[in-house]
Each structure stands twice: as C-alpha cells, then as structure tokens.
Amino acid sequence: MPTLKNEIDDFNIAVEDDSANSKEGIKKKPRRLVRRRRKGHAPSVDPVFLEKVRNESSLPKAYNFELSKSLDRIYKLKSSHVALQMPEGLLLYATVLADILKRCAPFLTQVSVLGDVTYGACCVDDLGAKALGASLLIHYGHSCLVPIQHTAIPCLYVFVELQIDVQHMVDCVCATIVSPQPLALLGTIQFRQGLIQAKTIFDDRGYKSKLPQVKPLSPGEVLGCTSPKDIEEEIVIFCADGRFHLESTLISNPQVLHFYRYDPYSKTLTKESYDHIMMKNLRIESIQKAATGSKFGIILGTLGRQGNPAILQRVRRLLKKHNKQTFVMLLSEISPSKLSLLPEIDVWIQIACPRLSVDWGHHFSAPVLSPYELHVALNECDFMSSYPMDFYSNNGGPWSNYSENNKNR
Numbered sequence: 001m002p003t004l005k006n007e008i009d010d011f012n013i014a015v016e017d018d019s020a021n022s023k024e025g026i027k028k029k030p031r032r033l034v035r036r037r038r039k040g041h042a043p044s045v046d047p048v049f050l051e052k053v054r055n056e057s058s059l060p061k062a063y064n065f066e067l068s069k070s071l072d073r074i075y076k077l078k079s080s081h082v083a084l085q086m087p088e089g090l091l092l093y094a095t096v097l098a099d100i101l102k103r104c105a106p107f108l109t110q111v112s113v114l115g116d117v118t119y120g121a122c123c124v125d126d127l128g129a130k131a132l133g134a135s136l137l138i139h140y141g142h143s144c145l146v147p148i149q150h151t152a153i154p155c156l157y158v159f160v161e162l163q164i165d166v167q168h169m170v171d172c173v174c175a176t177i178v179s180p181q182p183l184a185l186l187g188t189i190q191f192r193q194g195l196i197q198a199k200t201i202f203d204d205r206g207y208k209s210k211l212p213q214v215k216p217l218s219p220g221e222v223l224g225c226t227s228p229k230d231i232e233e234e235i236v237i238f239c240a241d242g243r244f245h246l247e248s249t250l251i252s253n254p255q256v257l258h259f260y261r262y263d264p265y266s267k268t269l270t271k272e273s274y275d276h277i278m279m280k281n282l283r284i285e286s287i288q289k290a291a292t293g294s295k296f297g298i299i300l301g302t303l304g305r306q307g308n309p310a311i312l313q314r315v316r317r318l319l320k321k322h323n324k325q326t327f328v329m330l331l332s333e334i335s336p337s338k339l340s341l342l343p344e345i346d347v348w349i350q351i352a353c354p355r356l357s358v359d360w361g362h363h364f365s366a367p368v369l370s371p372y373e374l375h376v377a378l379n380e381c382d383f384m385s386s387y388p389m390d391f392y393s394n395n396g397g398p399w400s401n402y403s404e405n406n407k408n409r
Contacts, residue, residue, distance in 0.1 A: 045071045045104040062163040073156050074105050079136040083129035085114040086140035121145035123304030126152045143189045146305045164194040164264035170201045172269040180206035184231050186222050187239030195220045215394045225354050225391035227252045250274035252389040286367040290377040293346030295325045301352025303332045311351050336364050371399035
C-alpha cells in the first residue's frame, strides 16, 4: 500500500524528469542553498549548552540571573571585558557568574567584579567600569534608574527576580484578614512577578487588589527613596525581606491604617508601623537649626550615580539667592566622623540619598539636610504632612532627579 512519503517521492521524481525533458536533456546543476545572516544579528550561545553550564554551577534555581539575555548582549557587543556589579547579598555568586559567562563566550577574556558597596540602582558604577577598561557593565539586583543611554559604557540591568511561594503568601494574608477587603500590593523589584500572580489569586478570592505605581518604576515596585503616595486602600501588603523599602511607603503614606510585610525567605507575615511623630520632630528640629546657619557645605555623592550635578547647581543657586556661604565636597560615604573634621560648617546639604537625612541625620553634630529639607529651611516650600519619597519619581518636586530642570545630569 503506497504511503504519503512514497507519493511525495514519486511526485519529486516526475517533476525532475519533466524539467530534464524541457531542457532537451541538459542536466541542471543542483541549486546550492546559501543562508545569509541577517544584518546586525549576532550569533549567540547554544541554549542547550547554556542550560548544561547553568545546571553544573552552584547558582540557586530560584534566582533568575537572565544569563541568555546577558550573553546576547555580550555577543552583540563582542565584549572582551565585562564588569559585574551587585549588592552584597548577591556578591557570593559573582565568580560563578563570571565563570559561566567566560565558558559560554570564548572571546570574553576578562570579567571584573566591582566590590564597592551597592545600595541600589543609583549606585550603578559605569564610570568605574569604564576606568577599568570594560566595554559592558552588568548591574544585578535593581531596576533601571539611570537610563542606559546616559551611561558612559553600555549597561545591562538584571533584576534577579526570585521565585517565591505565592500561594503561601496569599494564604497567610487571607488567614489574617478574614473578610475580603481592598488591598494595595507592593514590594521590591525581585518579587514583581510574585506580586502579579498574587493579585490574580486575591481577585479570585474577592479581595480587590491593586498594584500602585509611581512612574518610571514598575507597578508595585518601591525604592528606599521613591514610593507611591496617597494610597487609597486601608491595607498594604508588602513583599520584602527587610524594612528599608517598606519604610519608604510607610513614610509617604501616614494615612494607611494597616501595613503587613511578607518575608518570602522566612515565610512570615508581620504587622509593621512607623513613628511619624518622632521622625517629623527630628527633621523639623534640624531644619529650624539650619535656617539660622550661614556656612553651608554641599556634599555631592560619588557612590555610583547617586549625586546629580543638576541638583547640585540648583542647590548652589538657592543658597546664593539667600546669601549663604557655600563650598562643595565630593564623598562616596557620608559619616559623622568625616563631617566632624569640619566643625566650622553650620549646615550640610547632602545630594546622595534622602534617607540618609531621614534615618541618620540626628546622629550628626550639625544638621544634614536633603535637598527637599533645604527648600523648607529657605522657605521655598512648606513642610509636607506626608514626607515626600519622590526622589526618582516623574512627578517629584524640584529637589528630585526627574524634575524637569534636573533631568540633564
């Protein structure tokens, strides 16, 4: 009985015979297929080989280091020298990542690991990587705060998203909040996918959940200095393994009645609070003291891209307008011991991390204000009832990075 394959073969033979007869017996040369590579397309690593190398490594399965995307960029740039930067919690995987990248990209001859402290994406050290001679910087663990078109060398952000037990988180919340109520779901960038999955489950159970967003961050994403404000829900569920990012939301939303933090590592749900009165009293005291000062030291943070020169120029203009004596000092780390070496300075303005003033300002011998607090001290704006956490918000005040006059870094 003839098969489909036999029929196709017979058809092909018949076509060849007809073609030969039509050319009066002249035998045609077999056509050679030439597959042309698309212009601009760079060859990448074999995914089977990459998976083999990944499985042989000691990288945890729950961490997504986006190796394929990283290698695609390395191949595209033909980088022979790559720099890796990551927070201390991921630093133990740096040499493993370097080994994987070198095995999968034979032309990659050098991988440098940047060992300076990395608090957030504001610390992206493209300038340091360029000084080392790297042609690509891969920054792990944070979202893209400094646009890649503004970095000194090409930069790739890898969020390192983690797989978490979403069902357990939802069950913990539902066991604590028995009757369905509106929820605001927030967390750090590592748990973004987990929050999206949790929202679907909460909605199915009758809890109207929302992922508040402050652009340019992702829905539900929070930074230590940037958080959604005016949250309408009375209950916030925050997914993170620490309090630093949570406190950003606590500070900017004193109207929210209940905050719960789910730790995906210990799998615990805890109720959280913040002493707004104490914080505001401490900051108002420093601001009032600064208002009478005459000698101002301006600190431009040099840890990665923390310091914004555009904000520095604005601060200098403000102080000049109010007839204050000023000088500028560059620092990568701000500590009480360093600033105490200059006791003649009445007030310090730090353009680095606003949380430094909020969390640690009262430990310094002289007031250490953020750019926002300087505006208050000089009567350029009022002290807000909801302390602003808008340092990287598109709708931040004139002291923020993405304010219209501060975008040109």
